[in-house]
Amino acid sequence: MIAIEVADLNVWRGDAHVLHGVEFSVARNEVTALLGRNGVGKSTTLLAMMGLLPAQGTIRIDATDAIATPTHLIAQGGVGYVPEDREVFASLTVAENFRLAERPNTEPRYEMVYSLFPDLYGRKEQAAGTLSGGQQQMLALGRVLLNPNKILLIDEPTKGLAPIIVEQVVEALAHAAEDATVLLVEQNLWVAGQLANDAVVLDQGQVVHSGPMDELINDSALAGRYLGVEVR
Amino acid sequence: MSSFVLFTLTGLGLAGLYFLLASGLSLIFGLMSVLNLAHGAFFAAGGYTAWFVMDALDSVPIGLRFIVALLAAGLVGASAGAVIERVLVRRLYGQHVEQILLTIGLGMAAVALMGGWFSYDPRLLTQPDWFGDTTEIAGANVPNNRLLILGVAILFFIGLMTFLKRTRHGLIIRAGVENPSMVRALGIDVSRSFTIVFALGGLLAGVGGALGTVYFNGISPSLGTTQLIFAFIVVVIGGLGSIPGTALASVLVALTQIYVNNYLTSGLGSISVVVLLAGVLLVRPQGLLGKAAP
Numbered sequence A: 001m002i003a004i005e006v007a008d009l010n011v012w013r014g015d016a017h018v019l020h021g022v023e024f025s026v027a028r029n030e031v032t033a034l035l036g037r038n039g040v041g042k043s044t045t046l047l048a049m050m051g052l053l054p055a056q057g058t059i060r061i062d063a064t065d066a067i068a069t070p071t072h073l074i075a076q077g078g079v080g081y082v083p084e085d086r087e088v089f090a091s092l093t094v095a096e097n098f099r100l101a102e103r104p105n106t107e108p109r110y111e112m113v114y115s116l117f118p119d120l121y122g123r124k125e126q127a128a129g130t131l132s133g134g135q136q137q138m139l140a141l142g143r144v145l146l147n148p149n150k151i152l153l154i155d156e157p158t159k160g161l162a163p164i165i166v167e168q169v170v171e172a173l174a175h176a177a178e179d180a181t182v183l184l185v186e187q188n189l190w191v192a193g194q195l196a197n198d199a200v201v202l203d204q205g206q207v208v209h210s211g212p213m214d215e216l217i218n219d220s221a222l223a224g225r226y227l228g229v230e231v232r
Numbered sequence B: 001m002s003s004f005v006l007f008t009l010t011g012l013g014l015a016g017l018y019f020l021l022a023s024g025l026s027l028i029f030g031l032m033s034v035l036n037l038a039h040g041a042f043f044a045a046g047g048y049t050a051w052f053v054m055d056a057l058d059s060v061p062i063g064l065r066f067i068v069a070l071l072a073a074g075l076v077g078a079s080a081g082a083v084i085e086r087v088l089v090r091r092l093y094g095q096h097v098e099q100i101l102l103t104i105g106l107g108m109a110a111v112a113l114m115g116g117w118f119s120y121d122p123r124l125l126t127q128p129d130w131f132g133d134t135t136e137i138a139g140a141n142v143p144n145n146r147l148l149i150l151g152v153a154i155l156f157f158i159g160l161m162t163f164l165k166r167t168r169h170g171l172i173i174r175a176g177v178e179n180p181s182m183v184r185a186l187g188i189d190v191s192r193s194f195t196i197v198f199a200l201g202g203l204l205a206g207v208g209g210a211l212g213t214v215y216f217n218g219i220s221p222s223l224g225t226t227q228l229i230f231a232f233i234v235v236v237i238g239g240l241g242s243i244p245g246t247a248l249a250s251v252l253v254a255l256t257q258i259y260v261n262n263y264l265t266s267g268l269g270s271i272s273v274v275v276l277l278a279g280v281l282l283v284r285p286q287g288l289l290g291k292a293a294p
Helices: A042-049 A071-076 A094-101 A110-116 A133-145 A163-179 A189-195 A213-218 A220-227 B002-032 B039-056 B062-087 B096-118 B144-166 B168-178 B180-185 B190-215 B223-238 B243-263 B269-283
Strands: A002-013 A016-027 A031-035 A055-061 A079-082 A151-155 A181-185 A198-203 A206-212 B134-137 B140-143
Touching (some): A002 A181, A016 A042, A016 A181, A031 A042, A042 A151, A042 A181, A071 B180, A094 A133, A110 A163, A151 A163, A163 A181, A163 A189, A198 A213, A206 A213, B002 B140, B002 B144, B002 B190, B039 B223, B140 B144, B144 B168, B180 B190, B223 B243, B243 B269
Parallel strands (some): A031 A181, A031 A198, A079 A151, A151 A181
Antiparallel strands (some): A002 A055
């Protein structure tokens, strides 16, 4: 079963043609890692999927045509987005950030969120801008876990975090993935390997490889070529 | 000493006017990145509405009539704001040059329309005698209308802060001023807040115009445009999108203007405000309470 289908996706940012006919699909209730070096178009792909960049081609999320649908309706359809650099609302408190994410007619899952991130519970009245990077990441993740989203688009959740926080984030992501489809952009191959079933690799705005995550991890030549990393 | 108290309270009255005009501008720019150059027209429309109500409803007791005039001025401003956003500005989000042309054009058309309608000569406001009487404060005889303007502006400041802090619309506006795309990505239709903010800006400017007619002792079509320049200076000094910043900058700008005019050379006040603006921009480009660009 396919939850997300992307075909012939072209996206420009200003004058730069960033994505050149990107094509991949994401299996339902699995975690798919979107990998590649810096600047190959991973974040651009997620932004286009949320309708935050003008795009040409096909993006289907469940039955929704994400190219023709305004951003807020894509989100209301059950898509949670955790942007690169978190983008929490710095001048709002933790509680206000969560309150903003509440949706009408949906019971917010505060108990689950605060049990995943107990750090945030004691900081409800603190301005989000004064949280540490790790706590901001927890807030950004908690914000999308508050609602029962069917699809999660998560952009570099472990970027710049201390190893101990990375473990906590991975744990939360694994929990979130139990009842959702996840498309995960990740630079940390260990994190991607822990969570993802499938992998899609981008290079220079095109998909250059897709297949099971294990295969990529075990093929150090492939990983080296497209990700610029030594595996093991 | 007594003249200092008089100048200070007069300056605070002027600060109240600046706040009412500038707070809407600041929110509109903060949330939508729209430089609303037609904002002065809301101010003038409020002034004429108040003048019309005071003139036409002469059977209503004058105190009550002034309250009706204030409410009507706010209503006219709010309606004008909502209609302009829905019908015109909405089509041009993200197109900054076109927006500026649109709002400049609207502002000029509004001045011409009001001039044709009410003539370019100032209209004097019928007002309660009490406004012109003075109250003795610390040895100074302060005209009551200065105190009235200050009081109403403080009420609106508190009301606006409460709206922003305590309601869901306020929460969405505060978040949207920071990052409108992320608000959308959470499933919220920010464009509904755009209409609310325009209406709110129109309401505050309309009330400001009614009070401005009292302060300046009459209303003429270009009064709003003249004051708009100072309102923009206030917005930039206070920090875009920050209401407490706008309040603080209103006081700073108005007091500077009044003190310089009265203690140094009359007429130098307006220039000194520009110097103040330059100074703040050099030291804190994001404004006193604004957030630094990331």
